[in-house]
Amino acid sequence: TGQGTQWLSIPVRHTGRFGQPVDAVRVADAAWTKKHWASLSQAYAKAPFFESLAPAVREVYEACREEEYLSAVNRRFIALVAGLLGLSARIVSSRDYAVTGDKNERLVELCRRAGAGAYLSGPAARDYLDETLFTEAGIGVAWMDYSGYPEYPQLHGPFVHAVSVLDLLFSVGPDRAKAYMRPLPREGEGRPCSR
Incomplete structure (x- = not known):
């Protein structure tokens, strides 16, 4: 943003149970979707690729209003980003x-x-x-x-590495975004597994 980086968080219900499985964490209030979208719209309205990507991103935010679980919200955004980047990885749940x-x-x-x-x-x-x-x-x-990634033109202030992939997509677009990302392991190195 023009005032520096801004955290976007999703309110969750606290059960009092530490170590609760991630897929059991419930979203506390769907109003977060409107707040996130307003923050993104304000921060990126002048970004080169905001207008072309906004409908797809906004559609996911609107769909997330109906999601009860944080893991379902995460899955929707992972699928969105993978689709925008042309990634064909199979997404599964633990x-x-x-x-x-x-x-x-x-x-x-x-x-x-x-x-x-x-x-x-x-x-x-x-x-x-x-x-x-x-x-x-x-x-x-x-x-x-997260260090050592190539810098790309950002809208506000000096370059900041620790931002969402949406910053990259809104700034350079899906076609050029891969040039700023690290490659997957080569054939024979095994597929990475992450939570």
Whole structure:
């Protein structure tokens, strides 16, 4: 935005249960969709590709008003972005696999069943992820690093890396966006598995 980065968050119902499965987290209030859309419209109205992409993005926001679970909201946005970028990856839910064990064992088993040769994780998981379990299963662990991506023209102020992929899409469009992204692993390196 003209005032710097702005967080967009979705209010969720608190159950008092720590460690609740992600797919059990419920959205607290559908009003977030209107607030997000108003913020995006205001921040990106003058972006080169906002007008052409706005109908598709707005349609997902409108559909999310009906979603009860945060995971369903996430899935809609993942599908939107994948479609805009022309990605054909199959999107599945961890519920599609019957896995047991602690969180590390479940992750390893999910990756194994999905046929993954590598697991891509956010840097915060370094505190709890047991890489040994992955190594023993023949699954590599890669840590997401958000630095070093090429800069692209943004609307406001000096370049900021830590923004949504929507910033990239509204700024350069779907056709050029891939030039600013890191490639998937090459054939034989295994498919990455991420939560």
